[in-house]
Amino acid sequence: MLHGLSRRWLLGGFAVAAILLLAGLDQLTGDEPLSGADFLLDVLDKGLLVGTVLVIVMLSGEMRGLRAEQETIRGDLRAAIAAGEAWRELSRTHIEGLSAAIARQFDAWNLSAAEAEIAGLMLKGMSLREIAAARRTSDTTIRQQAASIYRKSGLSGRAELSAYFLDSLSPIPAPRAAE
Numbered sequence: 001m002l003h004g005l006s007r008r009w010l011l012g013g014f015a016v017a018a019i020l021l022l023a024g025l026d027q028l029t030g031d032e033p034l035s036g037a038d039f040l041l042d043v044l045d046k047g048l049l050v051g052t053v054l055v056i057v058m059l060s061g062e063m064r065g066l067r068a069e070q071e072t073i074r075g076d077l078r079a080a081i082a083a084g085e086a087w088r089e090l091s092r093t094h095i096e097g098l099s100a101a102i103a104r105q106f107d108a109w110n111l112s113a114a115e116a117e118i119a120g121l122m123l124k125g126m127s128l129r130e131i132a133a134a135r136r137t138s139d140t141t142i143r144q145q146a147a148s149i150y151r152k153s154g155l156s157g158r159a160e161l162s163a164y165f166l167d168s169l170s171p172i173p174a175p176r177a178a179e
Contacts, residue, residue: 018050102165109152118142119149122158123165 088095102123106116121131132142146158155161 014054098165105165109149111149111152115145115149115152118145119161122146122149123162 102120103116106119111119117135118131121134122128126134128142128146129139132139135142149155149161150157153161153164155164
């Protein structure tokens, strides 16, 4: 199948040939010959008609291609959602255990309920500004509570907070032997 520019040139050539054929047929079948200006207007008129038809044909082909691509993307999205749900279901007990362990550690650090919620949202990757918006409070309040979380936990910041919990989850893989 022809691609891109080659296809366009072929369609353009077809359009020119069709215009000239229509104009020539009109000259042969007309009652009286057209003058040069009338012939040119007749060619332009037929050219617009043929061009419009070609554009409609090309656009309908593009639409079919886009619909097929859209359906492929929808299928991929459904598959990704199903895979994510399957992973969550398979990992549910581990995730619940991790959530409970994190809550126990927050209790051990004596975090208030608000601080524990903020620490949990930070572990989920939300920025302090996003947390402030979600909790309908000021950025300053969230920054102060984050500072309190770091002070109570003995950690220096968000990276250490995340690393504290993730460190034991993902052991460093052993280097691979040269093959």
